[in-house]
Amino acid sequence: MTDRTLHSSSRDLAEQAGAVLLELRARLRAEGVGPREMKRAGDRAAQESIAGGLTRLHPGDAVLSEEAPDDLRRLSRDRVWIVDPLDGTREFGEPPRDDWAVHVAVWERGELVAGTVALPARGVVHSTGPFAAGRPPTRRPGPLRLAVSRSRPNALVVDLSERLQAELVPMGSAGVKAMAVVDGTVDAYVHAGGQFEWDSAAPVAVARAHGLHTSRTDGSALRYNAPDPWLPDLVVCRPEVADLLLTTIAVLPDAGADRCLRR
Template identity: 55%
Template sequence: MTVDSNDLKLAGRLATAAGELLLDLRATSGLTGKELGNAGDFRANEFLLKELARLCPDDAVLSEESSDDFVRLEADRVWIVDPVDGTREYGTEGHTDWAVHVALWERDGQTGVGALSVGAVALPALGVTYVNDGAPIEPADGLAATPRGDRPRVVISGTRPAAFSEAVAAAVGGELLSMGSAGAKAMAVVRGEADAYVHAGGQYEWDSAAPVAVAKSQGLWCSRADGLTLEYNQRDVFLPDLIICRPELAETILEVTRQA
């Protein structure tokens, strides 16, 4: 599918602007913890919905923070957004592992089959936004809690680690590293801070749509834990498991996760 550069720029601009709004709220509201997380979810969602309605009035939107009216199932273009991915981390002082996700799903006019075309992941606390334009992304180690050694790193959820996490790490001869939001973990693999991200603790389409679009544009393997394709804009938006990894690790990891 051909990516429209205007959609790409819009996704990046909206994710970045929502992130800046969240940083300002974090710095000036006096709120902390769950109250800050709730306020951030509301404000960022309000901003994204307003801008998408103004700039793309004919498009549908699927957002974590809004009711799903299923109009999107008949639409040719559906924006899939997570206003604050990692609300717990956003509400916790000092955490940078939270994100804003903006993705676009489009239906092919000839085949009727839809797929992700655009994805933007903003990491506001780090001052960066990644989009799926395929441009090289410089290796980095800014999110890592410990110095990087020679062993592969497998990032997992700190609150809902997959039952197969330790088995995956053992299979690749690696070590586990807990991080916050799905977007932060996926971008850790994109940036070369980690080598794989495995999850099976429950997610929804908005958790992975934008990160998967960016990761795929960088040549990374992205699939369900059983190796099947990740499908978006489905009636049931529950998408509980995810593998994002360096391609050469995919089969080794899937040998473990397929049996789980």
């Protein structure tokens, strides 16, 4: 199978799930359904869309999904699809918020080889391969801008912003934050409160395809398809600010404080 097929499949799956979510959200909103049930319905519908698509397109591949049981069979497979069917369920359940995403990534023999982050409510899709720009847009002048959770900014990022006199830009899901680096809205997305592989696999694949730096907060490589899918921390940033961010993080007093937290 060619890499181009994997890039196209990841994009098609994410776009199809996004279309399902948009239709579902509009219908449930019109029916007066509350946020809790809207979020649950969104998770189910997006998972069914992606799972069904993978059964048709790549029936022999393993899957690691936030919304499906993990039987660990993926550990013996050469190719694994790592998906978050609805990244940002809170935002999805609060129409008309648009800062939620669909993640579809492909891991093959130790590496992320393809991925897509769809932002359905914005009509935007970011992908790897022939769909990627290959380098980030020109940086805007002014202080560094760091994407941060609108509801739970972690202490390390707050400390980092104070040390660097950076601007914090609140926004929703992990995919939205990472894609804000891709499109030049912010310069970096630093997270130290703990995530799972499905939170970052597709964003990291897309960020790399667009020429961005990706790593753990100590500068080490991000690893996927591990027996335990927990990933404590993440940096996605413009390459020219990577050294500054990593060296600053290393000297912060709480640099490792959030790394062992699990949600």
